[in-house]
Amino acid sequence: MSQRNEDLFARAQLRIPAGVNSPVRAFGAVGGAPPFMARASGARLWDAEGRGYIDYLGSWGPMVAGHTHPAVVEAVQAAAAKALSFGAPTEAEIELAEAICRLVPSLERVRLVCSGTEAAMTAIRLARGHTGRNLIVKFEGCYHGHVDSLLVKAGSGALTFGNPSSAGVPPETAAHTQVLDFNDTAQLERTFAARGGEIAGVIVEPVAGNMNLVLPKPGFLEALRAQCTKHGAVLILDEVMTGFRVALGGAQARFGIRPDLTTLGKVIGGGLPVGAVGGRRDIMERIAPLGPVYQAGTLSGNPVAVAAGLATLKLVEAPGFQERIEATTQALVDGLAAEAKQAGVVFCAQSIGSMFGVYFRAAPPSNLAEVMQCDQERFNRFFHAMLERGVYLAPSAYEAGFVSAAHGAAEIDETLLAAREAFRA
């Protein structure tokens, strides 16, 4: 890393805590100064020094169509020229709500918010308001945004910095959250048997993407659905990351699970701030002003953000889009595993849809304890060796990776060539 990035990082730290506006960006886990980004196009990024990178972060998920896609940029420019914000309803919001409900049929009603965090916060409030119960069940290593009551044993940033539970969250708040192990069906069933009458809802990442990538074991999501139904609890699938990535209809389509509520974000904003909570009509109609569960937002359904989301969803639902991006992602992980094997490195990789995980471990992990067994020091070396060779991976061993529709054979070949050297670094 040469001087300009270092200078910007030093300057940023004088006014912004750690120099960043979201913790993992600070490169705390992997060390060094983060490149400061200047522009992006398709599968590639350029930093303040003009260095180019192949991007496997995709802004942490949203950029599924690739960066600065002309259709999205045009839609944003057209919307911005008409109005930046009204604080009044618009036709475009109906179109986005209709598109979301069509693509993810468990959503009978949907409300737009500005982030995944807000969506999760609203979903658990709805679950509590609907059931009149307080207890929320979540899973260790799953992240649902920085909502107080969900910031208990959360993944990614919280893990990276060794604060599984944040300071500033009252114990009384955390006491209403029961944390279980991802993929442990027996533990889930025991918990429901003991406390079923207290449980307002269960929130889960159906494919966990905030503790690296962890797939649900066969039967786990089905057990969640069955237990929630049996005990009258609300099943919330947090598809902020998996929505329009694991499949066009999200993980719920891929695994055939119909949740009561779903949270969305990332891709539905196409790079601008949009989140959504939606689901069963009877539960959603408890939200203000129809019902007693309060929720609001000055910039919710913002016309520029909604235009970006709509344009992105149009691209995502084009015939062949999912199949192509899924094949590219599979080629990437197969290639990485082959290069690691050649280099004699203990490593494996897997993908689902356009999300992938890389693990310095012999087999893919199935819960947080197994994720923690990955060789983090080896990851950090690999990360920096890849970065030096122009490949931008998530700066932490606890993050999933993302491929966009703009990634093709040229990017994969270039990435694997870099990996050949990086595995030997």
Ligand SMILES: *Cc1c(COP(=O)(O)O)cnc(C)c1O
């Ligand atoms: C990113 C993420 C969130 C939080 O979304 P923000 O827009 O960052 O608030 C919530 N849940 C999951 C599964 C996520 O990946």
